[in-house]
Amino acid sequence: MKLALKDLLRLATIGSVDDGKSTLIGRLLVDTRQLFDDQLDAVVAASEKRGVGDLDLSFVTDGLRAEREQGITIDVAYRYASTPTRKFIIADCPGHVQYTRNMATGASTADLALVVLDVAHGLKEQTRRHLCIAALLGVHNLIVAVNKLDEAKWSQTAFQGVVDELETIARELGFASMTIIPISALLGDNVVEPSANTPWYDGPTVIEALEESDAGTWTRTGHGARLPIQWVLRQPGGGRTYAGMVNGDSFRPGDVVTLLPANIKTAITAIHSGVKGRAEAGAGLSVDVKLADETDAGRGDMLASEPLPTVTNEFVATICWFGEKPLVAGQRLRLKHTTKVTPVRVNTIDGVVDIGTLKVDAGRQLATNEIGLATLRTADPLVVDDYGDNRVTGSFVLIDEVTNATVAAGMIGRATFL
C-alpha cells in the first residue's frame, strides 16, 4: 500500500465555555477513527471515575489534571487528524476569558476557524470576542457548528435565528467564507455522519466542510516574496548562503531581490533545501539561497521581491495585551519581529477596542486581555508589511525585559473593521 501524500490544513476551534468545543473535537476524532483503542479506553475510564457517564468526549482533548477536575479547557491542545487527501492540525482553544492569550496562540497559525456555539444561547460575549480576535489575526474562513440541536428538538427556526446573528457579525468582521452547520456533537449528527434529524439542511457535514475548504495559506499572494534571514551558512570554497523560511510569494533562481534594510539590489542565483536544488521556493519552505553579489547580510536582515516592504522604526500596530499590569505610554519592552529582536518604546496608546461594538474608544492604557491601537518606536529599523498583506512580516511579539515572558501579540497596521 503506497500512502498518498497530503496537503496540510491548520485550524483553531473557538467558542464559549460549555458550548461543546472539546466534545466536537472528541467526536470528530472518534468518528474518523483517529483515536486508538487504548486512548478511547482511557477516556471511558476517566469519565467513569469523575461520574460523568459512559464517555465524556471532552476528555479526549482536556488532558491536564486540572482541566479534568474543573471540566474546562485551560490551554490549547493540539490534535491531528487525517483523511486520504489532507492532514489536519487542530488547535483546540480554551473559552475562558482569562485564557484569551492561549486562544490567540491557537488562532495565530490557523488557516481556518472551527466555531462552536450552543443553538439555545446563540452568539455569547466570549464567542464574539474570539471571532474578533480570529478576524484580527487574519483567520478569514469559518466553519460554524451550531451545537446541541438535539436539545432544541432539531428546530430549524432556532437554527435560523443563530444563522442571522452570525451573518451580521461575519459582515462586520469581513470574513471571506462561512459555512454554518446544525449539529449535535454529543450524538454525532452532521459531524461525520449526515443527520436524519435535520431534513431541512442539505449542506455538508463538518468533516466534509473541512475537507472541501480552500482556506490554506498564511499570506495573500501578489504582495511580494520575503525571506527573513535566520542563519548564514558558510559553503566550502568560501561562499555563503542565506537560510530562512520563505513567506508571501515564491522565489525562483534568477529573481531580482533587495536586501533590507541595507537596500542593496542583487539576484538569487540558486535555491537549495540542504543538498537538494529547487526551481521554486514557496511559502512555508525552509531554504538557503545564494546571491549574485557579495553582501554582509546576516540574521535579522530580509531578502524581498517587489512590491517591497517598508523600512521603519515607528509604526501604528494593533496589540493584544496579555501582561498582568496595564500597558501604558512610555513603557519599554523588547520586540521580536521575524528574526530580529530590538528594544521598543510605547510612544502612545491610541485607542482601546470595544469588542461588543467594535468601536475604538479613547483610552490611555491596555488592561490584561484588552486589544487596542498603539504607536511604537523601535531602536533598530524593522522591515515590515501590513499584517493584512503578510502574516509573517506583519506580526511581532512584545517581551518583558526582566522575566522574558511574552506579554503581547502585535500586528502592523490597523484592521479595516476597526
Added chain:
Amino acid sequence: MTTTPLRLPRTADHLDLLESHAIFILREVVAECERPVLLFSGGKDSAVLLHLAAKAFAPQLLPFPIMHIDTGQNFPEVLKYRDKVAKDVGARLIVAKVQDSIDQGKVADPGPMGSRNRLQTVTLLDAITDNGFDAAFGGARRDEDKARAKERILSFRDAFGQWDPRQQRPELWQLYQGKVNPGEHLRAFPLSDWTELDIWQYIERENMSLPEIYFAHEREVVLRDNMWLAVGPFVEPREGEVVERRVVRFRTVGDANCTGAVDSTADTLAAIIDEIAIANVSERGATRADDRFSETAMEDRKREGYF
C-alpha cells in the same frame, strides 16, 4: 482589505512542510540561545531530529553537542546505533549516566531489575545544569500523549527544571522566543506536529537507518502486563512466566525492562508503514509500561522535569 486567500501551487506536500517547520525551529533556537544540546536516545524520533539538525546546518557541523541520558538498561543494538550515528554526523556525544546519579547517592538504586525510568529526570537536570545548557532539543511529539498535546514547541522550565502547564508562554505565529534567565532553560520540540505515521513516512523518504530492533526479528520474550518483554540482562522470567520465541518488533525504544515488543512480521520500512496505518493501539499504549502508572503519568513526570 478583505482577502480571499489563495491556495498555493502544490510544490510541497505535508512532509516538506513538517520538515521545513522543524528546521526553522532548530535554527531559531540555535540563534537565540547560548548553549543548546540535542537529547538523543537512538530511538526513531530522536534519529529524525538529528537528521533534521544535520540538514539545518549543512555543510557545517552541528553547532551543538548531542546528549544521551543512559539508564544502563538499554538494548545493545540501540547503543551501537547511537555511537555509529554520532560518528557519521560528526557530533560530539555526551553520555550522562543514571548509574553515576545512583553512585553519588542522589537517587535510590531500584536494583538490577527495577525501573530507572523516573530516575532519568535527576540525571537529565543535573547534566543540563553541569554543562550550562539553556536549551535542550527533544524528539517528543504531541500525538504521543495528552499532556504532550498541551505543551508549547518551546517549553519554558524554571530553575528546578519544572514545567508549569498553567503558565506557559503564549507562542504566536512562528515567533519562537528563547531567552531565559540564568539557571532556567527551554525544551524545544521541533517534531511537535508530527505523528507516528509522518515519522515513518519521512524515514522511508530520507532512506534513514534505524536500530535493528524496530524491524521484525525472532527473540525470546515473556508476557508481562500484557506486553512481550525481551528476555535479557534486565528482564528475567518470573515464576509462572513462560519464555517463548516469537517474531516481534519494537514500536518505541526505551529501557529494556519497560518497553514491550509487538507481534509483527514487518521487516521493511514499507511493511512498517502499512502496519502503522491500520494499527488499533497507540505506540505508547502498546509498548510502554512507564505510562501506565496513572491517568496523568506523563503530566506528572513532565512537571518534575522529564523529557
